[in-house]
Amino acid sequence: MPEPPPLREVPLLACLDDALLQRLTLESKVESYKSGDVIFRQGDRTTCIVIVLHGFVKLLRIAPCGDETLIDVFGHGQSVIDALTLNGEFYHVSAEAVGATRILKLSAARFLQLIPESPAFAFAVLQEATSKIRNLIGEIESLKAQSADNRLARFLLSLCPPGEDRCQFRLPYDKRLIAARLGIQQETLSRAFAKLRDFGVRTETRQVFVESVMRLASAYNEMEIGGHLQGARLQRSTAQDAALQ
Amino acid sequence: MPEPPPLREVPLLACLDDALLQRLTLESKVESYKSGDVIFRQGDRTTCIVIVLHGFVKLLRIAPCGDETLIDVFGHGQSVIDALTLNGEFYHVSAEAVGATRILKLSAARFLQLIPESPAFAFAVLQEATSKIRNLIGEIESLKAQSADNRLARFLLSLCPPGEDRCQFRLPYDKRLIAARLGIQQETLSRAFAKLRDFGVRTETRQVFVESVMRLASAYNEMEIGGHLQGARLQRSTAQDAALQ
DNA sequence: CGCCGACTTGAGCAATCTCAATCATGGTGG
DNA sequence: CCACCATGATTGAGATTGCTCAAGTCGGCG
Numbered sequence: 198m199p200e201p202p203p204l205r206e207v208p209l210l211a212c213l214d215d216a217l218l219q220r221l222t223l224e225s226k227v228e229s230y231k232s233g234d235v236i237f238r239q240g241d242r243t244t245c246i247v248i249v250l251h252g253f254v255k256l257l258r259i260a261p262c263g264d265e266t267l268i269d270v271f272g273h274g275q276s277v278i279d280a281l282t283l284n285g286e287f288y289h290v291s292a293e294a295v296g297a298t299r300i301l302k303l304s305a306a307r308f309l310q311l312i313p314e315s316p317a318f319a320f321a322v323l324q325e326a327t328s329k330i331r332n333l334i335g336e337i338e339s340l341k342a343q344s345a346d347n348r349l350a351r352f353l354l355s356l357c358p359p360g361e362d363r364c365q366f367r368l369p370y371d372k373r374l375i376a377a378r379l380g381i382q383q384e385t386l387s388r389a390f391a392k393l394r395d396f397g398v399r400t401e402t403r404q405v406f407v408e409s410v411m412r413l414a415s416a417y418n419e420m421e422i423g424g425h426l427q428g429a430r431l432q433r434s435t436a437q438d439a440a441l442q
Numbered sequence: 443m444p445e446p447p448p449l450r451e452v453p454l455l456a457c458l459d460d461a462l463l464q465r466l467t468l469e470s471k472v473e474s475y476k477s478g479d480v481i482f483r484q485g486d487r488t489t490c491i492v493i494v495l496h497g498f499v500k501l502l503r504i505a506p507c508g509d510e511t512l513i514d515v516f517g518h519g520q521s522v523i524d525a526l527t528l529n530g531e532f533y534h535v536s537a538e539a540v541g542a543t544r545i546l547k548l549s550a551a552r553f554l555q556l557i558p559e560s561p562a563f564a565f566a567v568l569q570e571a572t573s574k575i576r577n578l579i580g581e582i583e584s585l586k587a588q589s590a591d592n593r594l595a596r597f598l599l600s601l602c603p604p605g606e607d608r609c610q611f612r613l614p615y616d617k618r619l620i621a622a623r624l625g626i627q628q629e630t631l632s633r634a635f636a637k638l639r640d641f642g643v644r645t646e647t648r649q650v651f652v653e654s655v656m657r658l659a660s661a662y663n664e665m666e667i668g669g670h671l672q673g674a675r676l677q678r679s680t681a682q683d684a685a686l687q
Numbered sequence: 688c689g690c691c692g693a694c695t696t697g698a699g700c701a702a703t704c705t706c707a708a709t710c711a712t713g714g715t716g717g
Numbered sequence: 718c719c720a721c722c723a724t725g726a727t728t729g730a731g732a733t734t735g736c737t738c739a740a741g742t743c744g745g746c747g
Contacts, residue, residue, distance in 0.1 A: 258583040261663060266587040268579050279579060281572050283565065289576055312568070313561030319568065320528065320557060326571040327526050331534055333578040334513050334524060338503040340585040341625040342511040345735070372694065380586040385735055387695050402694080402744085418506060590703075617726070630703060632727055647712085647726080688747100695742070704733070711726075717719090 204301075207248055209276045209325050212317040221311055224304040230294035237280070239291040245302040247277040252298030253370055256280070256290045267377035270295065272369065278325045283309065295370055340380055348379045349389040350417040353398065357410050365406045449546075452493055454521045454570050457562040466556055469549040475539035482525070484536040490547040492522040497543030498615055501525070501535045512622035515540065517614065523570045528554065540615055585625055593624045594634040595662040598643065602655050610651045 204210050210218060227250065230236060236247060239259050247254065249271050256268040256279055268290055271277055280288055285305070294300075312319045339348050352375070357364050368375060376386040390400055396416040397408030407413055449455050455463060472495065475481060481492060484504050492499065494516045501513040501524055513535055516522050525533055530550070539545075557564045584593050597620070602609050613620060621631040635645055641661040642653030652658055 258579065260583070260587065264587055266583045268582055279575055281575075283569050283572060290579065312565060316558030316561075316564065319561065319564040323557070323564070323568055323571060324528050326568060326575065327528060330524055330526075330571065330574055330578065333575065333582065334503065334535065336582055337513055337578065337585065338505070338511045340582065342505065342509055382736060383694075384696080384737085388735090391695085627704060628726075629705085629728080633703095636727085690747090691745090693743085693745105695740100697738105697740080699737090701736075702734085705731085707729085709726100709728075712724085713722100714724105715720100715722080717721100 207274055207276065209248070209278075209321055212321045213311075213315065217311060217315055217318065221303060221307055222301075224307055226302050228300055228302060230298045230300070232294060232296050232298075234294045234298075236292040236294060236300065237288050239288050241288050243280070243282045243286055243288055243305050245305050246281065246308050247292060248301040248303065249273060249275050249277070250299040250301055253295035254292050254298060254300065255295050255374065256292055258290050267374070270370070270374070270378060276325060278322075278329050281322075281326070285309075295374060344420070345379065345381045345385050346389045346392050347417060347420050348381070349386065350393065350396075350413060350420070352379060353393070353405065353407065354410065354414060354417060356405070357407055357413075362410050363408060364410060365404060368403045368405060371403075452519055452521065454493070454523075454566055457566045458556075458560065462556060462560055462563065466548060466552055467546075469552055471547050473545055473547060475543045475545070477539060477541050477543075479539045479543075481537040481539060481545065482533050484533050486533050488525070488527045488531055488533055488550050490550050491526065491553045492537060493546040493548065494518060494520050494522070495544040495546055498540035499537050499543060499545065500540050500619065501537055503535055512619070515615070515619070515623060521570060523567075523574050526567075526571070530554075540619060589665070590624065590626045590630050591634045591637050592662060592665050593626070594631065595638060595641075595658060595665070597624060598638070598650065598652065599655065599659060599662060601650070602652055602658075607655050608653060609655060610649065613648045613650060616648075 204218060204222065210221070213221065230252075236254060237245070239257070251273060254271045254277060256270070256277065258266045258268055260266070269279055277292060280290055280292065282289070312322060339351060343351070356366055356369070358366060372386055373383050376383040379386065381389070390398070393413070393416075397412050399406040399408075449463065449467065455466070458466065475497075481499060482488075482490070484502070496518060499516045499522060501515070501522065503511045503513055505511070514524055522537060525535055525537065527534070557567060584596060588596070601611055601614070603611060617631055618628050621628040624631065626634070635643070638658070638661075642657050644651040644653075
């Protein structure tokens with residue numbers, strides 16, 4: 198179990214000098230949650246910026262009818278940037294602890310004050326935001342263009358420790374949550390794992406053994422072809438009169 | 443056909459004083475494209491920030507196998523913020539003109555210089571980025587939790603001019619592109635339109651007539667119940683040992 | 688030992704895709 | 718002015734993917 202990392206190791210805060218870091222963390226607090234606890238709720242007024250120190254935090258969107266859709270999962274050292282709003286508005290997602298979790302809560306007000314004061318900080322926040330955008334775009338691509346099997350393969354590839362071709366690792370959280378992350382049901386996830394067995398992926402509950410990352414990667418790339426080229430090449434679209442309304 | 447809007451009307455630039463706006467636009471240029479022209483290509487070095495003056499710009503992700511996935515569509519006055527990278531890196535998406543389009547290309551280098559110089563500008567950029575994040579989150583929610591019919595209804599609702607209950611409007615671009623935006627095939631889109639006829643939505647090619655926005659909105663909300671409550675309420679997930687790897 | 692939760696597996700069903708045919712529509716050239 | 722072609726849109730039929738419901742297994746823990 199890693200100790201709460203020095204705040205310097207949090208990318209978002211790495212650029213702050215001592216004085217600013219001081220000011221930012223003066224009103225901050227470390228909190229612990231148990232699995233399922235709500236950290237903040239969609240619709241509540243934005244009061245704090247959350248940084249995960251230990252464990253995982255999941256972000257959900259809650260529809261009027263009560264449906265919960267998993268948006269993102271954050272781990273060790275990550276800042277929950279999706280929730281950032283600049284005008285003291287309201288959270289547009291809810292955050293819950295996954296397993297026992299420890300987080301740092303920064304005051305949103307202080308956080309926002311610092312942006313104009315420190316260009317480096319503003320830059321770091323922007324960096325975080327653009328990288329999150331890239332992330333979400335990848336997610337959308339995945340959801341729109343890939344099958345459940347593909348998405349699982351991609352997910353597993355992202356978990357393989359770099360460097361080794363044969364490797365093993367633990368799934369970071371339970372399969373129900375992984376399924377939600379991939380946008381499928383747990384039964385479908387189970388079957389997707391079963392299909393990957395043919396490509397050298399074995400699982401024992403949480404533990405995953407990958408015979409060859411290369412093989413898995415090429416399976417990932419060929420699956421869409423192996424199936425029958427489902428990914429639609431977009432046609433040209435015309436909008437002669439592109440005037441809206 | 444609206445004239446190219448004064449740059450002051452572009453939200454991203456509204457906060458700049460004359461001197462800074464001058465500096466930013468010194469190296470900028472206005473360019474015209476015809477339908478399908480590539481504005482920038484995924485993988486190319488990031489050289490400019492694009493603002494749409496007239497027409498539409500679509501963003502695509504291109505997979506190694508050649509599949510193109512539509513990520514986003516931008517219209518009049520919007521800045522193509524998804525493409526922003528801070529370290530003079532590479533575009534991670536491609537941009538193409540949809541119909542005849544006129545855009546403003548700002549120098550990315552100048553753009554980045556301005557961020558530390560003007561806190562207000564940094565704030566505006568960040569604002570744009572966080573609002574894009576909200577947007578993409580909505581997209582993901584839609585893709586994960588809603589049926590094709592729902593997504594179309596939601597899309598149409600977003601196009602209805604505010605205030606009126608009975609209304610009509612033109613679709614901003616052709617149905618193939620709309621289908622791609624919703625993550626479905628054009629045939630499926632066609633059938634989705636057919637289903638909405640029962641809820642007072644009629645179409646004549648590009649023109650859409652909505653009998654009652656309220657009715658459409660309630661159809662949108664009830665469809666998931668009317669069907670059979672497909673949206674999975676997420677279960678609690680445990681991750682006792684949440685240590686990654 | 689027995690329960691509970693997480694995971695797996697099977698069977699049938701629903702949503703969506705694919706392929707193919709048809710039908711408008713608008714522009715073009717004779 | 719009209720035949721003709723290209724493009725977009727619609728519709729039908731069958732294949733596929735993923736979902737739902739229902740058992741059944743496995744492993745840990747009181």
